[in-house]
Amino acid sequence: MNSLTGRDLKRAGGADVSTSGTNGIVIIGAGQAASQAVMSLRSEGYEGPIRMIGDEAEPPYQRPPLSKKFLAGEIGFDRVELKPVEFYANAGCELLLSTRVAAIERAKKVVLTSDGREIAYDKLIIATGSRVREINVPGFDLEGVYYLRSVADVHEIQKNFKPGAKMVVVGGGYIGLEVAAVAKKHDISVTVLETAERVMARVVDPIVSHFYERIHREEGVIIRTGVTVAGFEGEGGRITHVxxxxxxxxxxxxVVVGIGIIPNTELAQDAGVTVENGIVVDEMTRTSDPDIYAAGDCTNHPNGVYGRRLRLESVHNAIEQGKTAAAAITGKDKPYNQVPWFWSDQYDLKLQIAGLSTGYTEAVTRGNPAEGRSFAVFYLKDGVLIAVDAVNRAPEFMMARQLIAKQAKLDPKRLADESISMKEVANA
Ligand SMILES: Cc1cc2nc3c(=O)[nH]c(=O)nc-3n(C[C@H](O)[C@H](O)[C@H](O)COP(=O)(O)OP(=O)(O)OC[C@H]3O[C@@H](n4cnc5c(N)ncnc54)[C@H](O)[C@@H]3O)c2cc1C
Incomplete structure (x- = not known):
């Protein structure tokens, strides 16, 4: 096997001021967190070699558009990629795409790729993200059963957007519902099957779930809750029925299956790095190995706002942990300790979620979710704001993010009263 070192790499701006050894930084995964880590390493002044190893063919790209405008065909890959490919070359980051890391050998400080290379590191960032949870029912391998995680998946799904097409979505989570909304725009008949009694049950309150059920039905989607998929049937190897x-x-x-994700933690686990519902990191993204950091969907990290550990699946989390890892590696501690936030676009609706509503004692609604398309639900725990779900309510969302961070105590009556502005509610 060849052992490649930092000396083989093209250097950023001609400089060679690696802060720790000559092998530089290796990043496993070429997604949202990885791309951010490269940008932040350079902006934090790191001048040594960086190598990013990703198993997909494309340079790092944003996944949210995959179930929104990119799936709809409204934007191309140029609007989805995080940076043009030249950016990485200019930043002195070598991209090894279509390359899978098969193992980490911590004692030798190398990663082994599935094509037989051995790549040495001084510091390693694991940014392997997550993968789709697969459905294990008879007929799971029939043609016409899809998942949605990558650009390649989008291309496969789009081939089915034809006149007369009938799509069944398995799973009424945000990805399934976003796909349903896009398919409706293409005049496809859509049925969503959800095992729980309501859609998006894992992430939002019943008020919000019922609002989305109403909207999808108004748009012509058949929403069936309390339905468990037992199998897929087909003819000639292709699906015909769920x-x-x-x-x-x-x-x-x-069929598009959207039943959740599994964090990619096996590399870390096999290498003996601590994993417990995600790769365990501290607020500086340090793992149990002092030379290994982890960022994004694959981590389990502490959150001071809620006083507990979290595993999050969001762009915000991946970006912030990418920044934190870069800062920590360059000797600047910038703890990641923020209010989580997330969004989902369906039809003309922008759902923005800040905070975590688990354990709330009161849900306060501002606006009327039973009519129209704009309202917010605030979650209070003993009077303190802990989360918000805002539909087409950017001001409420923005204000709530700040108030959650401050652990503000709010008057529920004033919060519900639309004649009082959010600013006034906050300042009371
Ligand atoms: C369809 C879709 C819609 C979404 N919509 C939203 C949204 O609206 N808002 C939001 O906040 N979040 C959304 N998300 C979630 C968000 O995209 C993820 O949380 C984010 O991409 C996580 O970034 P990451 O860097 O941790 O992982 P990723 O961006 O997934 O990158 C990880 C990369 O590592 C690669 N990899 C894994 N193992 C290896 C290995 N052994 N060797 C080499 N490479 C490897 C993976 O293939 C992948 O390319 C959405 C996700 C999907 C799939």
């Missing part, structure tokens, strides 16, 4: 546990049969020309 069958429920109750024996109901749903005809379709294709």
């Amino acid at each position: 069958v429920s546990g109750e024996g109901e049969s749903f005809p379709c020309t294709f």
Whole structure:
């Protein structure tokens, strides 16, 4: 095996001021957190070699558009990639794409790629993200059953957007519902099957779930809750029906499964790095190995706002941990300790979620979710604001983010009263 070192690399701006040894930094994964780490390493002044190893063919790109405008065909890859490919060369970051890391050998401080290379590091960032949870029912391998995680998945799904197409979405989470909204725009008949009693049950309150069920139905989507998928049936190897546990049969020309993700932690686990529902990191993204950092979907990290550990699946989390890892590696401690936030676009609706509502004692609604398309739900725990779900309510969302960070105590009556501005509510 070849052992490649930092000396082999093209250097940034001609300088060679590696802060720690000559092998530089290796990043496993070429996604949101990885791309941010490269940008932040350079802006924090790191001048040594950087190598990013990703198993996808594309340079790092944003995943949110994959279930929104990119799936709809409204934007191309140039609007999805995080930086043009030349950026990485100019930043002195060598991109090894279509390359999978098979193992980390901590004692030798090398990573092994599946094509047999051995790449040495001084510091390693694991930014391997997550993968889709697969459905394990009879017929799972029929043609026409898709998942959505990558650009390649989008291309496959889009081939099915044809006149007369019938899509069944398995899973009424935000990805499934976003795909449903896009498919509706393409005049495809859509049925969403959700096992829970309401859609998006894992992430939002019943008020918000019922609002989205109403909107999707108004848009012509069939939403079925409390339905468990028991199998897929097909003809000639291609799916024709989804069958429920109750024996109901749903005809379709294709299926998109969106039933959650699994963090990619196996590399860390096999190398003996501590993993517990994600790679365990501290607020500086340090793992149990002092030379290894981890960022993004694959981590389990402490959050001071809520006083507990979290594993998050969001762009904000990936960006902030990418920044924190870069700062920590360059000797500047910038702890990641923020209010989590997230968004989902469906039709003309922008859902913005800040904070975590788990354990709330009161939900306060501002606006009317039973009519129209704009409202916010605030979650209070013993009077303190802990989370907000805002639909087409950017001002409420922005204000709530700040108030959650401050652990502000709010008057529920004033919060619900739309004649009082959010600023006045906050200043009371
Ligand atoms: C369809 C979709 C819609 C989304 N919408 C939103 C949204 O609206 N808002 C929001 O906040 N978040 C959204 N997310 C989530 C968000 O995109 C992720 O949280 C974010 O991409 C996580 O960044 P990451 O860097 O941790 O992982 P990723 O961006 O997934 O990057 C990880 C990369 O590592 C690669 N990799 C894994 N293992 C290896 C290995 N052994 N060797 C080499 N490479 C490896 C993976 O293939 C991947 O390319 C969405 C996700 C999806 C899939």
